[in-house]
Amino acid sequence: MKKPSLVLALLLFAACAIVGYLVASRSNPTATSAASSSVANQATAMAAAQQNFLLVQVDDLTQSSPKLVQVWIVLTYYSNPPQVMFIPLYPSYDGSQNSTIAEAFTLTSAGSVSERFISKIAELYKVEVDGAIMTDAAGYNGFANWFGISNIQVSTAPAGSDDEKHALLLNSQTFFQNVCGQLTTGNAAGQFESIQWSQLIPGHFNTNLSFEVLMASWDRVIRSEAPQVCKVLSTE
Numbered sequence: 001m002k003k004p005s006l007v008l009a010l011l012l013f014a015a016c017a018i019v020g021y022l023v024a025s026r027s028n029p030t031a032t033s034a035a036s037s038s039v040a041n042q043a044t045a046m047a048a049a050q051q052n053f054l055l056v057q058v059d060d061l062t063q064s065s066p067k068l069v070q071v072w073i074v075l076t077y078y079s080n081p082p083q084v085m086f087i088p089l090y091p092s093y094d095g096s097q098n099s100t101i102a103e104a105f106t107l108t109s110a111g112s113v114s115e116r117f118i119s120k121i122a123e124l125y126k127v128e129v130d131g132a133i134m135t136d137a138a139g140y141n142g143f144a145n146w147f148g149i150s151n152i153q154v155s156t157a158p159a160g161s162d163d164e165k166h167a168l169l170l171n172s173q174t175f176f177q178n179v180c181g182q183l184t185t186g187n188a189a190g191q192f193e194s195i196q197w198s199q200l201i202p203g204h205f206n207t208n209l210s211f212e213v214l215m216a217s218w219d220r221v222i223r224s225e226a227p228q229v230c231k232v233l234s235t236e
Helices: 003-026 029-035 039-047 095-104 115-125 137-146 162-185 188-192 211-222
Strands: 050-058 068-077 083-090 131-136 205-207 229-232
Touching: 068 095, 068 115, 068 162, 083 095, 083 162, 095 115, 115 131, 131 137, 131 211, 162 188, 162 229, 188 211
Parallel strands: 050 131, 083 229
Antiparallel strands: 050 068, 068 083, 131 205
């Protein structure tokens, strides 16, 4: 995805969140005063309730120097109901952009995505990033199985050609569309409970977030009403 496209996505996400906020306010008698406040005040309040996380896949976390395979960002606004949007960042069909992201990718001594990489993404796309969640091909396959997603082929290596990029992004687009479908129908909570974390940690999953923060953030989404908006902004 090119940078202007992400800017438009962020504007679309903000618009959707505002609409969702107003609809929820009108349906809630106790929120009448909030609904009548200015859009500027609403936007300020929403900014404090939004978190953006990088979703990073590498080839194999058991290796000393894992190779970057793909990066998505998930925008989450914790309204009631919450708003969620998945957007691909890497790989893209822009060679220069790909090189910039790939060259910035490094891990900390603890094996987490480095602040340098997170800052580079934030700088490139003019977006705030609250943390990074990383898995490898084996972990990705595990998540697909636990969420009951069988119609994808997880990439085990970085994409080279445009055809390989298309196949990689299409599979992840399908994965996140399935997740969105489960969120909007209220089935994601049950699927999430089937995750076998002992099979993921530490060999196939890493994050710079505390596990408590990660679980609390996800719980706020799946335990709320089904999202009015859960979209995958990808056109593969």
